[in-house]
Amino acid sequence: MAVLGLYNYFVFAVLLMIGLYCLLARTNIIKSIIGLSMFQSAVFLLYISMDKVDGGTAPIIQEGVENQIFANPLPQVLILTAIVVGISTTALALAVAVRIREAYGTIEEDKIQEMDRKQ
Amino acid sequence: MTLYDQLPALVVAVLLFTAPIAYMLRMHGFPWAAATAAVVTSFIVACSLAATAIGGETIIYEMGGWPAPYGIVLHIDALSALMAMLITGASSAALIFGAKSLADEVGEETAPAFFAAWLLCTAGLVGMVITGDAFNIFVFMEISSLSTYVLISAGPDRRALISTYRYIVMGTVGATFYLIGVGFLYMVTGTLNTADLGARVGQVEDIRLVLVAAGFVSVGLAVKAAVFPLHSWMPNAYTFAPNAVTVFIAAASTKVSLYVLIRVDYAIFQNSIANHEVQLTLFLVPLGVMALFAGSLLAIYEKNLKRLLAYSSVSQIGYIALGIAMTSVAGLTGAIVHMFNHGLIKGGMFMAVACLALRYRTVNVANLAGAGKAMPWTMAAFVMGGLGLIGVPLTPGFISKWYLVLAALEKGWLGALLVAVILISSLLAVIYVWKVIEVAYFREPRANAVPVTEEAPMVMLIPTWIVVLTGIWFALDTSVSVGLASIAAKTLLGVAL
Structure with missing residues (x-):
């Protein structure tokens, strides 16, 4: 049970490593950006998992309901910010990829490296 | 409440508010002038904060009046003040110096966006050194990183683009490591305020997660600070950025990550991990x-x-x-x-x-x-x-x-x-x-x-x-x-x- 209870955290670790591997192993810039995005998404999962309280519900105060158990809203707020950061990073990286394609005519890093060496 | 009490917030706010204004000024030379005015103002404010800090005084400014550890506080001591002075000073000097060279290297058309990014970058770096909240540091770190990528990609050579891309990858991995570490610290302590974290980490019984957090935070920051052998993004980023941008980021940006490394390792971990x-x-x-x-x-x-x-x-x-x-x-x-x-x-x-x-x-x-x-x-x-x-x-x-x-x-x-x-x-x-x-x-x-x-x-x-x-x-x-x-x-x- 203890192991199953940590299910989310295992997924977090696996996703993080898949993202990192994808980032390091691929020379295609777009594929690397996908890896970067997965790497960041794994962290979102970490934060979302830690806010869960047993039997907790959305933290909204209702009239007439007392002794309500709430999930911790703070990590949710934090990760909302981090998601925005992640989207901005992905968008910026893709924009740079577009400009790399315009300047070099390719998005394969090894080919770009070869072209730079000739220069 | 006088203006003087608001100085800690102003040092960042001036820069943040001028950024969209600089973006909207579509006339020749105006974005540069707006950016320079804002950065110099921020430098003067930073100097006055340093004058307070040199007496050994720590300024705690509660954002929105929420007391620590519930709200986000700005925490300005001697170290923050020295760094804020360095960042805003380097930014002002590079802008004044770069009036001519930036006009050559950055086109008229892209100038408003470029100087807006410059202001955001300065704001992010100053924010990192004055905030007293571990997650807030991450947010400011990303503000400064994202705008630094924009600044570097403005370089005239096409190799600036590929250098920017490599920096994006390394920088994001570094910042995400820091974020994971902060997440673990929050899991074991339930707080994000650096002063409060320092006090609470010591009471944690199972030290393993704290050690993992310390590892993630230190490695992440070492990447951002270009500590050898994690420096591979840095030489090309400096080489192909516009000259004035190199002046600024070489003087200030890696130092700020080192500042966070000092802050986290000494204020949070030093007293609590055997x-x-x-x-x-x-x-x-x-x-x-x-x-x-x-x-x-x-x-x-x-x-x-x-x-x-x-x-x-x-x-x-x-x-x-x-x-x-x-x-x-x-x-x-x-x-x-x-x-x-x-x-x-x-x-x-x-x-x-x-x-x-x-x-x-x-x-x-x-x-x-x-x-x-x-x-x-x-x-x-x-x-x-x-x-x-x-x-x-x-x-x-x-x-x-x-x-x-x-x-x-x-x-x-x-x-x-x-x-x-x-x-x-x-x-x-x-x-x-x-x-x-x-x-x-x-x-x-x-x-x-x-x-x-x-x-x-x-x-x-x-x-x-x-x-x-x-x-x-x-x-x-x-x-x-x-x-x-x-x-x-x-x-x-x-x-x-």
Whole structure:
């Protein structure tokens, strides 16, 4: 049970490593950006998992309901910010990829490296 | 509530609010003027905060009136004030210096967005040093990183783009590591306020997660700070960025990550993890020593002047890492003073390089033959910076190395070894600085080269020399830099002032 209870955290670790591997192993810039995005998404999962309280519900105060158990809203707020950061990073990286394609005519890093060496 | 009480918030707010204004000003020269006005204002505010902090006072400013640890506070002590002064000062100097060179390198059309990004970058860096909240540091870190990527990609060479892409990948991985570490700390303590974290981490019984968090945070920040061997993004980013951008980011941006490393390791982990100083020493001393040698050797064999200086930064960051690793008042003082002094030295040197690049249209060392005669003032500024890198007396570099050597001597035989390492790496610095001097002063220009007869324009020379002279001033009168740094070091180590 203890192991199953940590299910989310295992997924977090696996996703993080898949993202990192994808980032390091691929020379295609777009594929690397996908890896970067997965790497960041794994962290979102970490934060979302830690806010869960047993039997907790959305933290909204209702009239007439007392002794309500709430999930911790703070990590949710934090990760909302981090998601925005992640989207901005992905968008910026893709924009740079577009400009790399315009300047070099390719998005394969090894080919770009070869072209730079000739220069 | 007077305006004076709001100064801590203003130092960032001025920059953040001017950024969209700069973006909307579509007239020639206006975005630059707006950015410069905002950054200089922020610099003046930072100086006034430093004047308060030099008395050993810590300013706590509660954002929105929410008390700590529930709300986000700005926490300005001697260390934050010194860093805020460095960042806003470097940003102002680079902008004033870059009025002409940026107009050349950044097109009229992209100027509004470029200067908006510059303001956001400065705001992010200042925000990182003044905030007292671990997650807030991440947010400001990403604001500054995202805008730094934009600034670097504005470089005229197409290789700027691929350098930006590599920096995005490394920078994001570093920042995400930091975020994971902060997440783990929040899991075990339930707080994000740095002061509160420092108090609560010590009460945690199962220390394993705290150790993992410390590992993630330290490695993440080491990537952002370009600590060897995690520096691979840095040389090309410095080389292909527009010249004025290089001046700014070389002077300020890696230092801010080192600041966060100091803050997190000393304010949060030092008092709460047993044997933390041993772990910190084992982590940073090998990296620092490797950085000293590898950075200097790479600089010796480098042909591109901008990249040469970038590799020299790698080795200078090694000194700072060594100072941090010594966990003593002298070592930490040396590290903090060196962050400040190295910012001044490298800023001035990159300014001189920008002047050379303007006239020679190249930064290859071999093509700079005769620069000593053609551009005497520019080269003199470069030589002053070079002497600072070596650590000659009467230059700012000497002051910081002096403290580092003093700190190393406290450590017994291991320290004696470190003193030897510091001296050898200073000698290596002599070699790579001399390599440039030899070409510029003692070699005749090639017959087929376009002769350069004109000195750099006054609008570039004067700011360069102001930075160089400021450096000399901080070498002669150390009451501000060393004063603030020693207060900071004593506060972090919990020694009475």
